[in-house]
Amino acid sequence: MAYDGPVIDYGPNPPHGPDVTGHHPPFELTDIDMTHSEKEVFKQILKPDDSYDENGVYWADLPFFKRAKFVTKVNNEETRREFRAFWDMFKNDPLAPVGFYFRNMVLPGAGLGLEGYVLFSIGNLKPLFQKGFAECWNKEAICNPTWINAVDYLEICGIIVGQILVGVIGDWIGRRWGLIQDATIMFIGLIMLTASWGVTQNGWVICYAWSLFFYGIGVGGEYPMTATSGMENAVGSGTVSTRDDRLHRGRKVTSAFLMQGWGQFFNQVLLIVLLLIFHHGSGNAPYSKVAVQYTYRVSFAIPAVGTLWLVYWRTYKVKASANKQLQYAKKKNAVTGYDTESLSLTIHYFGGRLLATAGTWYANDVFFYGNKLFQSEFIKVIMPHSNSIMPGWLYNLINVGVSLCGYYLASFLIDNKLYGRKHMQSIGFLMDFILFIVPAFNFEYYTSVEHIKEFQAMYFLSSFFNQFGPNSVTFIAAAEVYPVAVRASAHGFSAAVGKLGALTASVLYNYIDTQTKFYVVPWFGLAGVVLNVVFMPDTTGLDLKEQERRWAFIRAGRENDYHGIAIHPKHLSLWERLRGVGKHYDAELDYAQRIEEMRREWEERMAQKVEEKEQAHDDAFDDDFHADVSSYFQRSTQSPMLRGAENEKIPPHEGLNGANGNGI
Structure with a gap:
């Protein structure tokens, strides 16, 4: 999937962002671009272990018996985790669970x-x-x-x-x-x-x-x-x-x-x-x-x-x-x-x-x-x-x-x-x-x-x-x-x-x-x-964030470009399935699409930060300039020339310009 967006220059030391390569656009998103550690990071973010098995397969895509085994395992682990949290809370304060x-x-x-x-x-x-x-x-x-x-x-x-x-x-x-x-x-x-x-x-x-x-x-x-x-x-x-x-x-x-x-x-x-x-x-x-x-x-x-x-x-x-x-x-x-x-x-x-x-x-x-x-x-x-x-x-x-x-x-x-x-x-x-x-x-x-x-x-x-x-x-x-x-x-x-x-x-x-x-x-x-x-x-x-992703595509008039789990047959009604709503579901394509979206969002944030930094620099320059001018005027009001101009009823701007017209 090639990047066709704008090229953003982040300077000589660009930060390492979610293009997962260390190189910046334009680039091709392929498995070769990602190191093993980067793959693991993205797997944790995009394929959490409570919804995806160890092979990265969504729980609803698993065969029935594997699905039952996976769901039972996740539920048992979560029950144990919650019980440990409850017990720790109770030991610290017996009334804490009530609160x-x-x-x-x-x-x-x-x-x-x-x-x-x-x-x-x-x-x-x-x-x-x-x-x-x-x-x-x-x-x-x-x-x-x-x-x-x-x-x-x-x-x-x-x-x-x-x-x-x-x-x-x-x-x-x-x-x-x-x-x-x-x-x-x-x-x-x-x-x-x-x-x-x-x-x-x-x-x-x-x-x-x-x-x-x-x-x-x-x-x-x-x-x-x-x-x-x-x-x-x-x-x-x-x-x-x-x-x-x-x-x-x-x-x-x-x-x-x-x-x-x-x-x-x-x-x-x-x-x-x-x-x-x-x-x-x-x-x-x-x-x-x-x-x-x-x-x-x-x-x-x-x-x-x-x-x-x-x-x-x-x-x-x-x-x-x-x-x-x-x-x-x-x-x-x-x-x-x-x-x-x-x-x-x-x-x-x-x-x-x-x-x-x-x-x-x-x-x-x-x-x-x-x-x-x-x-x-x-x-x-x-x-x-x-x-x-x-x-x-x-x-x-x-x-x-x-x-x-x-x-x-x-x-x-x-x-x-x-x-x-x-x-x-x-x-x-x-x-x-x-x-x-x-x-x-x-x-x-x-x-x-x-x-x-x-x-x-x-x-x-x-x-x-x-x-x-x-x-x-x-x-x-x-x-x-x-x-x-x-x-x-x-x-x-x-x-x-x-x-x-x-x-x-x-x-x-x-x-x-x-x-x-x-x-x-x-x-x-x-x-x-x-x-x-x-x-x-x-x-x-169903992750409701995925439902919002699908909604963003619908609002943009690109319903058929969405391939994620919000249109998985498991999460659609019989009426929606008969109408073909889930026909564009594609787990692999959606995974690549989500990485692309994360990279673009990261670029937008970085561009915004650069813009904010430049704006802050410009504001600081303006503040320094105005401070310098203000300081100059303050010092000038104490100068003999300006006091003389005031005594002789000469308008202040004439006194500042001086007789030779060279100005400040």
Whole structure:
């Protein structure tokens, strides 16, 4: 591959750069040009041992058994390395691992934890309102039923607005600003929820519904901001990726996302404790209006304090480096505002991916909200005469615990190259389909007293596979399969379509009975499997820097000139492979191309340094010249000639020029 760029003169002692020969362009890049040590250096940079075997073969190019052996070896080595690091940390300070987990998993997902707390609190509080304010929430005698239903609808609408709006803002202004804005909106929304009131109960319901809408805007923004910032903090900016990004990117993002599950858990625990406190140690009906008021208002006031702290943290502790990768991409493409060109190109080149991330999220949210269908039915069978809300809350607490097991198992396996994102999502959807279709066509059998335990088991298993599958994968995939420039927008759009699935479920469930719901819901799981298999690419083990390299070629109108692993069949969807996207994949050609790119980048940097050095020299010369002139004028003002010129009212310039006109 011959170099056809400009020849740059670095002087008599040019530095040894990435042409790997010690000679400078023009040159021919061949194996003869490289010494053995130089080959090893480039192999370490371009073919890291966590993705390439000892012969420099990419892991996805290896035959199945060799691939399994290689992946297992890398994973075992990484596990041992992490355990040693953990043990060293623990020996130095037993609480250090807790601090590490808090900084790297809890804090990045704190917004989603608060979101999970509040949003799932709405569903938990509704049965309490129906018991404490029966005339309004249950019988709907003094309250407008439209506004009662609007509580669910406006919450979801607010989330949709936030997901799209803040997604665009995140790509336009930056991730850090989006994070601060989300936390601020959520804090104000929680104050509104805590203090919501009305002259009548119907007025209170209206205030409560609009407070949820406002809060939902902040919640919606958390989805694209947490996903993109968590992912990009792992990846970093520039052109060289990190081992941590390649091996643990999915775990890092999923570990932040699972804070949503902890939010649900703590909400349910606190509601149980608060009701026992304000209802005189009893969880049984009837519930006084005072107990209900105190329970729900204090339950919102507690996360308000945490959200205020989150505003502080994101404002003063989250550095501007949260925007580093976005700024790097914009600078590289000379973009100052929102990158509309990248948005247009994404729709054109990645339309199938948009269908995959948005469509699977839609199907998942129908399942996510449909999971509650089991609970009300088996409680009705187990406790047919119960008038208490406590059994529902306690079973929900168990269900959240099962969900957390699914979240954590997803974080452990989501980066495994032999399993990974795509398989996890397909299996999750398929299992949920089975777990819903079985009771749908045997409803009376499984809701009988004799078989209600099997019905309960399906309830908990559907929760587990929802988290250990589509709920976790949709969150990361919707950010990971798109370029940096539009990552937040694409994630926000996908999440918003997902919430349309939640809205579909909320509206649909008001018009059909429970058994019909079981007939309808399973098919969304089957649709999720199809969309995932056909349109979703598998980014497990893919270096996202390579995806940005491919994107640079697409933006330059040279898509077919890219030959790297971002178009490896393993990392493309079935739809993309059928369209021939991966036909230009060529490992050897790409390797030579990457060395060429590194050399050109090095030359640009060296040329920039030379220019900066020359500019600094010129600036220094100008400064010295001006200093000399200034010094001369200062000395001249003390000379007898100038003082004489001043005494004789001669203009200063005449005195300086002198009588003979020779000037300075």
